[in-house]
Amino acid sequence: MAEASWLLEANGLKKYFPITKGIFSRPAGYVKAVDGVSFRIRPGETLGLVGESGCGKSTTGRMVLHLIRPTEGTVLYKGQDLGQMGAQQMREIRKRMQMIFQDPFSSLNPRMTVTEIIGEPLAIHRLSSGREKKERIAELLELVGLSKRDMGKYPHQFSGGQRQRIGIARALATNPELVVCDEAVSALDVSVQAQVLNLLKELQERLHLSYLFISHDLNVVKYISDRICVMYLGEIVEEADSEALFGKPLHPYTQALFSAVPNPDPMARKERILLKGEAPSAADLPSGCKFHPRCPKAMERCKTEAPALREVASGHQVACHLY
Amino acid sequence: MFEYIVRRIVYGLLILLVMTVFTFVVMRLVPGDVVTLQLAQAGVVSEEQMAALKSEMGLDKPVWQQLLIWLKGALQGDLGNSLWSQQPVMDMIAKRLPVTLELVGLSVILSLLVGIPLGVVAAVKHGKWADQLIRVTAITGLSIPNFWLGLLIITFLSLWFGWIPPIAYRTFLEDPVVNLQKMILPALALAVTLSASTIRMTRSALLEVLHSDFIRTVRAKGASERIVIYKHALRNSLISVVTLVGLQIGILLGGTVVLEYIFSIPGMGSLIFETVSKRDYPVVQACVLIYGGMFILVNLLVDITYGWIDPRIRHQSSKA
Amino acid sequence: MKRKDVNGVAELSQPGLQLPAAQRAAPRSLFWDECKRFVRTQPTGALSLLFILLMTVTALLSPVLAPYEPDAQYRESIMVGPNADFWMGTDDLGRDVFSRILYGARISLYVGLVTVVLSVIFGTLLGVVSGYFGGIVDMVIQRVMDGIMAIPALILALFIAALLGPDTKHVILALVVVETPRFARIVRGEMLKIRETTYVEAAKAMGARAWRIMLRHGVPNMVAPLTVLASLAFGGAIIAEASLSFLGIGTPPPNPSWGLMLSGATRYMENAPWLVVFPGLALSLSVLAFNLLGDALRDYFDPRLPS
Numbered sequence: 001m002a003e004a005s006w007l008l009e010a011n012g013l014k015k016y017f018p019i020t021k022g023i024f025s026r027p028a029g030y031v032k033a034v035d036g037v038s039f040r041i042r043p044g045e046t047l048g049l050v051g052e053s054g055c056g057k058s059t060t061g062r063m064v065l066h067l068i069r070p071t072e073g074t075v076l077y078k079g080q081d082l083g084q085m086g087a088q089q090m091r092e093i094r095k096r097m098q099m100i101f102q103d104p105f106s107s108l109n110p111r112m113t114v115t116e117i118i119g120e121p122l123a124i125h126r127l128s129s130g131r132e133k134k135e136r137i138a139e140l141l142e143l144v145g146l147s148k149r150d151m152g153k154y155p156h157q158f159s160g161g162q163r164q165r166i167g168i169a170r171a172l173a174t175n176p177e178l179v180v181c182d183e184a185v186s187a188l189d190v191s192v193q194a195q196v197l198n199l200l201k202e203l204q205e206r207l208h209l210s211y212l213f214i215s216h217d218l219n220v221v222k223y224i225s226d227r228i229c230v231m232y233l234g235e236i237v238e239e240a241d242s243e244a245l246f247g248k249p250l251h252p253y254t255q256a257l258f259s260a261v262p263n264p265d266p267m268a269r270k271e272r273i274l275l276k277g278e279a280p281s282a283a284d285l286p287s288g289c290k291f292h293p294r295c296p297k298a299m300e301r302c303k304t305e306a307p308a309l310r311e312v313a314s315g316h317q318v319a320c321h322l323y
Numbered sequence: 324m325f326e327y328i329v330r331r332i333v334y335g336l337l338i339l340l341v342m343t344v345f346t347f348v349v350m351r352l353v354p355g356d357v358v359t360l361q362l363a364q365a366g367v368v369s370e371e372q373m374a375a376l377k378s379e380m381g382l383d384k385p386v387w388q389q390l391l392i393w394l395k396g397a398l399q400g401d402l403g404n405s406l407w408s409q410q411p412v413m414d415m416i417a418k419r420l421p422v423t424l425e426l427v428g429l430s431v432i433l434s435l436l437v438g439i440p441l442g443v444v445a446a447v448k449h450g451k452w453a454d455q456l457i458r459v460t461a462i463t464g465l466s467i468p469n470f471w472l473g474l475l476i477i478t479f480l481s482l483w484f485g486w487i488p489p490i491a492y493r494t495f496l497e498d499p500v501v502n503l504q505k506m507i508l509p510a511l512a513l514a515v516t517l518s519a520s521t522i523r524m525t526r527s528a529l530l531e532v533l534h535s536d537f538i539r540t541v542r543a544k545g546a547s548e549r550i551v552i553y554k555h556a557l558r559n560s561l562i563s564v565v566t567l568v569g570l571q572i573g574i575l576l577g578g579t580v581v582l583e584y585i586f587s588i589p590g591m592g593s594l595i596f597e598t599v600s601k602r603d604y605p606v607v608q609a610c611v612l613i614y615g616g617m618f619i620l621v622n623l624l625v626d627i628t629y630g631w632i633d634p635r636i637r638h639q640s641s642k643a
Numbered sequence: 644m645k646r647k648d649v650n651g652v653a654e655l656s657q658p659g660l661q662l663p664a665a666q667r668a669a670p671r672s673l674f675w676d677e678c679k680r681f682v683r684t685q686p687t688g689a690l691s692l693l694f695i696l697l698m699t700v701t702a703l704l705s706p707v708l709a710p711y712e713p714d715a716q717y718r719e720s721i722m723v724g725p726n727a728d729f730w731m732g733t734d735d736l737g738r739d740v741f742s743r744i745l746y747g748a749r750i751s752l753y754v755g756l757v758t759v760v761l762s763v764i765f766g767t768l769l770g771v772v773s774g775y776f777g778g779i780v781d782m783v784i785q786r787v788m789d790g791i792m793a794i795p796a797l798i799l800a801l802f803i804a805a806l807l808g809p810d811t812k813h814v815i816l817a818l819v820v821v822e823t824p825r826f827a828r829i830v831r832g833e834m835l836k837i838r839e840t841t842y843v844e845a846a847k848a849m850g851a852r853a854w855r856i857m858l859r860h861g862v863p864n865m866v867a868p869l870t871v872l873a874s875l876a877f878g879g880a881i882i883a884e885a886s887l888s889f890l891g892i893g894t895p896p897p898n899p900s901w902g903l904m905l906s907g908a909t910r911y912m913e914n915a916p917w918l919v920v921f922p923g924l925a926l927s928l929s930v931l932a933f934n935l936l937g938d939a940l941r942d943y944f945d946p947r948l949p950s
Contacts, residue, residue, distance in 0.1 A: 065848055094850035106841040111673060111863040120859075121849045154673060170845070341790030346802065353806040462938065466931035468882050470889055471905060471923035478912040478919050577797025581886050585909070595798065596890060599805035611802065615793045 006076075007210050008041040008064065008097075008178055013073035015059050019283060031283045033059045035234035037073075038309075043177065046204065046211040048225030048242070050218060050257075052279060056234040057214045061180045064212060065097055066090065077178075095125055098171035102183035104163035108155040114141070114166055115151045121173040140169040145199060161192035165199065172203065180212045185220060197224055218261050222246055227315075230254050233282060233290045236309060240316040250318045252295050289321065297322060327630050335619045339612070346611045347390050350604055393608065402612075403605035405598075412609045415594065420613060423579050423590035425495065425502075429510035430575060431568065434517035439564065441518075442525025443557065449530060457522060464519030470581040473512040477585070480508075492589050509582040516578070517571055524567040528560035562629065569625035573618050681943050688939020691932040698929060702748035709742035713899045722915045732917040734907060740918065743899035744925050750811065750900045751881045751929060757815050758880040759873050762822035767869070769823070770830025771857040775838060785831075788824035796821045796879075797886060804887050809895040814887055818880050829872055833865035867944040871937050878933030885926055901926050 014037075016030040034056040041047045049057045062068040064075055066082045075082045077093055085093065098121075101107035108117055118137045122128050128136055138148045144165040155163055164184065171179055181200070185193040201224060203209060215221050221228060221242075228245050230238040230253065238251040249255045256273040275294040280286060286293050292302040301321050309319040396403060402412040445457040481487050488508055493501040533556050579592035587593075595610040682689040701708060710730075711717075717737040725732045731740035773784040791799070803817035837843060837860065846856050885902030887893030894900035896907075901922040908918035 067844065067848055091850040094848065099845065099848045101841050101845060103841055107845055109842040109860055109864070111866075112859075120846065120851070124849055124851050124855065167845075170849075174849075337786065338789050338793050341786055342793045345787075345790055346794070349803070350806065462934055463927070463931060466878065466934050467927045468885055468923065468930075470886060471919075471926065474905065474909065474912065474919050475923065478916050481913050482916060573792075573795040574797075576795040577801075580797060580801060581890060584890065596801065596805075599802060600892070602806075607802070611794060611798065614795055614798050618793050618795060 005042065006040045007043045007045075007078060008212070009038075009074075009076040009079075010040070010060070010064060011038050011074050011076070013037045013060060013063050013075070014071045015056070015063060015068060016071045029283055031281075032234055032285060033282055034063065034070075035285075037231070037234070037236055039229055039236065039239065041178065041210050041212060043210055044204070044208050045227065046213055046225045048221040048228040049212060049214045049231060050221045050228055051216065051231035053216055054279065054282065055231045056282070057216075057231050058182055060231070061099070061182045061212060061214045064180055065094075065099055067099075091125070095121075095174040096176050097178045097180070098174065098176040099180045099182060100164070100167050100171050100184045103187055104160045104167065105155075105187075107167055108163055110155055113152055113154055117155075117166060118170045118173055121170060125174055127174065136173070137169075140173055143172065143203070144169045145195075159192075160188050161196060164188060164196055168196075168199065168203070172207070175207075176209070178210045178212065180214070182214045183216070184213075186215060186217060193220065200224060218257065230257070233279065233285065235290065235319065236317075237291065237320070238316075238318045239309070240313075244313070244316050250312065250316070250323060251320050252297050252322075253291050256296075289319075328627055331623055331626050331630075335623050339615060339619055342615045343394075343608070343612060344390065346608060347393065348386060350602070350607065351386050351389070393605075397612075402609045405603055405606050412605050415606065416591070416609055416613060419589060419591045419594050421494070422492070422588060423583070423592060426506060426510055426513070426579055426583070426588065426590060427572075427575055429506060430513040430517060431572075433510060433514035434521050435564075435568075437514070438518035438521025439525050442522040443529060445522065445526040446529035446533065454526075458526070461519040461522040464515045465523075467515065469512050469516055469578045470585060472515055473509060473582050473585045476508050476512060488586065490587070492587070505586065505588065509586045509588060512582055513575060513578050517568075517575055520567060520571050521564060525560060525564055528563035529556055532556045532559045565625055565628055569622045572621045576614055576617060681939075685939035685943050688936050688943065691935040691939065694928075694932045695936065698748055698932070699752060701745060702752050705742075705745040705749060709739075709745045711739040711742045713738065713743045713746040714897055715739070715742075722911065722918075724915070725917055731921045732915065734904070734915075734918055735911060740904075740921055743904060744901070744921060747899040747901045747904065747922070747925065748929075750894055750898060751884060751926075754811060754815055754818070754884040755877040755880040755933075758818040758822060759877050761815070761819045762826050762876060763869065763873060765819065766823045766826025767830050767862060769827040771834050771861050773827065774831040774834025775853060775857050775861065781831075784827070788827050791820065792824045792828075797883065800883055800887060801890070801892065805892045809892050811884075811894045811898075811900075814884050814893045817887070818883055821883075822876050822880070825876070826869070826872060829868050830865060833868060834861050837861050837864050867940075871940045871944065874933050874937035874940055878930040878937070881926065881930055881933070 013034055014032070015034040016032050019029045019031060037056070037060050039047060039049075049060065051057050059068060063070045063073075066075065070083070077097065080093070082090070082093065112120075115134070115137055118140055119133055122133055122136065127133075134151075137151060141148060141150060146162060146165055146169070150158075150162075155166070158166065167184075184200070185196050188196060197220065200211070204211065211224070213221060213224055225242050227239065227241050229236045230245075230251065232253050238245065238249070238254045245254070246258070249258050252273075253275075256275050259273040273296065275296070277294050280290075280293070288304045289295070289298075289302040289307055292298045295302065299321060305321070307319045307321050309317050310323070311317045312323045393403065400413070402416070404411050405415065441457050441461075445454045445461075448454045477487065488505050489501050491501075492505055495502045537559075579590060580596055581592070582588070583590045583592035584596055591610055591613060595607060595614075598606040598610070715738065717733065717739070719737070720729065720733050721737040722735055723729055723733045729739050729741065731744065733739055734743075769784055769788070773781045794802070800814075800817040800821050803820060804813050807813035807816070834857070840860075843856055843860050846860055851859075884893055884900065885905070888900040888902030889906045891906065894903055896903055904922040905919065908915070908922070912919055
């Protein structure tokens with residue numbers, strides 16, 4: 001595929017946080033939050049990024065938006081390298097990429113009205129003002145299922161689900177092409193989650209959006225994603241189309257993850273795969289394949305050699321020595 | 324722990340330096356200087372005489388050079404001579420500093436003696452009339468200007484009892500009775516503000532500790548209320564009181580200026596007041612240095628006490 | 644779970660979903676809402692505020708309310724105690740103490756107001772820059788602020804005011820220098836906290852510049868500690884002006900600064916105690932009002948404190 005057809009490309013993203021010790025802050029080691037992550041997103045597509053907490057998915061999401069600078073690696077937006085951009089250029093690009101945050105309570109400034117919150121991106125980029133701006137804000141509110149009457153209210157007057165809708169309206173204000181959803185529904189009640197997810201899906205169709213959907217909840221990811229990447233300790237261990245991944249998970253970690261998901265069907269037979277031990281700290285990673293200490297299918301090779309991400313079926317990649 | 328102390332000391336010295344430079348520069352930026360003032364008294368004077376006098380005092384050199392000269396001297400213990408009286412500044416300070424220290428010391432002791440017990444009572448009788456009364460007293464005490472209090476004391480003592488404090492000052496060693504007679508009133512006036520703060524701080528710190536889980540465990544063990552209060556809760560609240568003294572010492576030191584003036588006490592406060600108007604740079608510089616130094620020292624001691632009390636800091640071998 | 648129309652109406656018709664109780668009509672402003680709540684929960688504070696407002700009105704209307712001119716000397720009634728003609732007596736030049744007290748309120752309030760306003764502005768600017776940018780900028784600003792704060796407040800004020808000469812403007816300048824670092828420290832602390840919030844992160848994701856974050860997101864969320872400190876600083880400024888005037892390096896005579904009135908009274912303390920009592924009482928009451936207000940504000944913003 002030609003490069004220009006990818007909306008977003010992440011290549012070899014790494015983020016190491018130094019651990020400082022002593023008066024002179026000498027780095028005693030690094031927390032390797034993200035250790036070599038690559039993926040691509042097409043226009044109008046949803047890429048799911050799934051993994052346990054601490055696996056680096058949120059950090060990856062922030063690197064995509066350049067809220068955190070990658071230690072290594074590049075992010076290309078429509079072929080342009082974000083790392084090489086000047087401040088003005090970067091500001092322009094920010095109109096095209098937006099983010100929806102996890103916590104509906106802290107992601108909205110408690111002292112701003114809904115009008116001000118949603119109007120802020122419009123003001124920053126000088127997209128409209130006065131009456132035109134008010135009309136646009138009303139339009140956005142209706143788009144996310146709220147009403148014009150909510151414009152003068154404050155965040156504390158809304159429920160969690162409604163606040164998340166306000167956050168979505170805010171993200172859409174500049175007509176972005178890519179929206180990074182960082183655990184966007186994880187803090188909501190289950191019934192409300194479904195509503196918001198449906199909203200996101202409709203908006204995607206209506207506005208031809210791409211999503212990078214980050215979550216630890218497999219059911220949610222399955223519902224909304226076209227393709228899914230599974231992350232473990234800062235690396236992608238498996239990548240496939242949604243159906244393919246759920247139909248036949250290849251990596252032992254993915255298999256364990258899926259086995260833990262409750263299945264409403266009482267007749268479904270399922271073996272719960274239990275992993276040994278706990279996930280190690282990202283400051284002190286195992287050698288070879290990072291998963292080997294917990295892997296039920298670990299071999300000798302796994303202790304010394306880290307497996308590369310390889311395509312084993314059409315559109316299905318795994319990083320495992322079993323394949 | 325050692326590292327902690329060293330860091331604090333270095334920081335304190337740095338602040339002392341910043342403060343010194345600040346005062347030095349400000350004094351020379353403001354128009355008017357010693358020479359002009361001194362000579363104004365002498366009548367008309369020629370340009371050459373003014374220039375000669377200035378040169379003698381080293382005032383004609385650029386500011387940064389004057390600063391370096393002064394710093395060099397200060398590090399060797401020589402703070403220069405008063406531009407007015409030619410007396411060595413060090414001597415003046417040596418005579419006046421103990422007086423102010425005595426005043427401040429008396430105030431602190433009085434404040435703690437009055438403030439802590441009242442604060443405890445207020446906390447223990449939380450919500451009852453004793454608490455309310457103490458709190459009202461405290462906030463009133465905070466609002467009364469200390470110099471007015473001093474004036475009131477003198478006025479009504481003489482009106483009602485016909486007694487005025489002795490005119491001349493004697494050091495404690497020379498004549499303790501006269502000394503205390505002179506010092507007790509300004510110390511009381513100064514102490515009112517600090518006791519008020521102490522009462523409030525003791526009360527709120529003690530209340531917070533008394534409602535904490537830690538105390539609930541002690542009570543559950545069956546300890547008597549008295550032990551609960553004195554042995555356990557109070558120890559924890561005293562930390563806050565210690566910090567408070569550190570913070571408030573600045574206000575106390577500032578208060579010495581006006582009170583020494585009112586009660587004619589020959590301390591640092593009256594010295595700085597007399598010499599600032601006269602633009603007697605070396606004396607003022609030294610006074611500010613001493614006052615600032617005292618403030619920094621007290622806070623350093625508070626920090627160290629904090630570090631000693633808080634085991635986390637005490638046992639740290641290296642900072643993460 | 645049936646899919647719903649993106650339009651809000653369809654969503655609400657879903658069974659089991661209730662309108663949250665919090666959704667009342669929009670308040671005209673968050674500020675008035677909080678004012679009303681303050682009056683309800685902090686009666687002492689509300690009373691103090693009322694007293695301060697009354698004091699302000701009285702000060703502004705002093706030409707109307709004062710029975711005599713503050714400078715008018717009545718030679719036949721020198722050092723007369725409080726009586727029907729002169730409610731608070733007269734001083735050594737035969738001036739009516741009551742009228743001077745009323746006019747004196749103007750000076751105290753003026754100094755307090757200007758000092759606090761300027762200190763808040765400068766302190767906030769320094770504090771947000773220091774807290775937001777961190778690094779070298781923060782270190783330098785912090786060191787300078789600490790250096791200034793290391794000099795006891797009154798001594799520093801004395802230092803500056805004495806150098807510049809007796810004038811109310813100089814007093815204000817001195818007090819602003821003294822108070823600004825204290826505000827800067829509080830603002831910096833708050834900015835550090837606000838910097839880590841998600842809504843600031845969201846603003847950055849939108850491309851907001853530093854100034855916008857500091858002023859639109861930072862400052863409005865630090866109103867609480869700022870108002871507490873402002874109230875207490877107001878009271879402190881009143882006392883400081885009085886102290887400096889008392890020493891003769893503040894407001895110059897013949898202005899009826901309360902501190903100046905006290906300084907003139909020292910010579911006649913035993914003969915005319917009312918000269919000492921009334922100005923001091925005025926000072927104490929004013930400062931008491933600001934201290935009570937500050938306390939009430941602090942309790943209002945932090946209900947966890949034991950009351």
